[in-house]
Amino acid sequence: MGAPDSLVLPERLRQLxxxxxxxxRLTQPQLGTxxxxxASSVSSWENTSQVKIPPPERLDDYATFFATQxxxxxxxxxxxxxxxxxxxxxxxxxxxxxxxLRLRAAVADEADDVPGRPRGLWHFPDGGPVRLICGxxxxxxxxxxxxxxxxxxxxxxAYADLDSLVELFGHIRAQNxxxxxxxxxxxxxxxxxxxxxxxxxxxxxxxxxxGLLAARINLPVRQVxxxxxxxxxxxxxxxxxxxxxGPLFVGDDPxxxxxxxxxxxxxxxxxxxxxxTLTICSGVFTRxxxxxxxxxxxxxxxDRNEAYVARRFGPAAEFALLMRVAVLDHATATxxxxxxxxxxxxxxxxx
Numbered sequence: 001m002g003a004p005d006s007l008v009l010p011e012r013l014r015q016l017x018x019x020x021x022x023x024x025r026l027t028q029p030q031l032g033t034x035x036x037x038x039a040s041s042v043s044s045w046e047n048t049s050q051v052k053i054p055p056p057e058r059l060d061d062y063a064t065f066f067a068t069q070x071x072x073x074x075x076x077x078x079x080x081x082x083x084x085x086x087x088x089x090x091x092x093x094x095x096x097x098x099x100x101l102r103l104r105a106a107v108a109d110e111a112d113d114v115p116g117r118p119r120g121l122w123h124f125p126d127g128g129p130v131r132l133i134c135g136x137x138x139x140x141x142x143x144x145x146x147x148x149x150x151x152x153x154x155x156x157x158a159y160a161d162l163d164s165l166v167e168l169f170g171h172i173r174a175q176n177x178x179x180x181x182x183x184x185x186x187x188x189x190x191x192x193x194x195x196x197x198x199x200x201x202x203x204x205x206x207x208x209x210x211g212l213l214a215a216r217i218n219l220p221v222r223q224v225x226x227x228x229x230x231x232x233x234x235x236x237x238x239x240x241x242x243x244x245x246g247p248l249f250v251g252d253d254p255x256x257x258x259x260x261x262x263x264x265x266x267x268x269x270x271x272x273x274x275x276x277t278l279t280i281c282s283g284v285f286t287r288x289x290x291x292x293x294x295x296x297x298x299x300x301x302x303d304r305n306e307a308y309v310a311r312r313f314g315p316a317a318e319f320a321l322l323m324r325v326a327v328l329d330h331a332t333a334t335x336x337x338x339x340x341x342x343x344x345x346x347x348x349x350x351x
Contacts, residue, residue: 030076037058056104056310061079064093101307120306122296128196131198131199135210136206160202198213201282202289203283204282211223217269221345222236235264263289263324268317290332308337319346323344
């Protein structure tokens with residue numbers, strides 16, 4: 001059974017270690033060895049008088065370790081790989097991870113000044129300006145309310161990937177309340193905008209800035225036209241051999257509804273100002289862009305996805321993920337990066 005919501009995180013972590021499996025004794029040094037940390041870290045995370053918040057990736061490891069008693073079958077105990085877990089153990093791991101991350105969020109809300117507290121991929125601690133760059137819809141001048149002469153003119157009528165923009169603009173503003181956060185069409189960028197933290201939304205087919213900046217950071221994947229899918233651009237990995245990643249359609253028929261898109265999330269230093277960041281969220285279609293955005297904004301999955309990124313890429317300043325984004329009618333599913341079927345490619349590649 002899960003711990004009640006009133007149980008604070010340190011108590012729950014101690015309870016897992018001391019009483020999760022009846023009759024099994026697990027010391028702090030043993031658990032530390034399994035998790036790849038020193039025993040003093042385990043001790044500090046269980047300390048209720050001076051709270052030290054574990055990073056999300058460590059809670060993810062806790063969930064994996066305590067999802068199965070097979071973790072205790074070796075000497076010393078070890079952390080099993082996710083691919084070693086049975087379906088039932090994975091379900092228990094997911095339940096534990098969700099519980100621990102919820103408890104962590106409750107502790108973090110009361111300890112905003114804890115040094116080194118992770119704030120997420122969309123928090124920019126330098127307080128610098130943030131610019132979200134969108135593409136312009138083809139034929140925007142012919143859209144309803146798309147021209148200044150229209151009495152009901154709306155500037156946003158020309159913006160592509162509007163779902164992604166609305167989702168991300170609010171999230172970034174909340175994560176960076178003191179920062180200058182604005183959005184703009186690529187064609188309207190000024191020189192000063194290029195010095196900000198840049199967030200580029202949309203594929204190269206709709207947002208020219210995406211292709212220009214992707215070329216500057218030597219991204220190992222590019223988007224190319226595919227006559228079979230109409231107005232989208234598929235992803236091409238120029239490895240040996242080259243590999244193409246495209247959307248999935250009902251009945252494998254491109255004229256039928258979309259079953260799944262492909263999303264791309266890239267984080268790198270800004271080529272114009274290396275002290276700030278460049279983020280690219282792209283897709284074959286708008287669903288892929290939205291999935292790449294929601295990967296780290298969706299309250300249900302963002303902590304787990306950020307834990308995966310922290311464990312997989314560590315302190316790397318530059319990384320990229322190509323992911324499968326499931327679609328069900330009007331709904332776009334948030335990718336869960338812990339699922340191997342979701343992760344299509346990762347850079348840097350695994351050693």
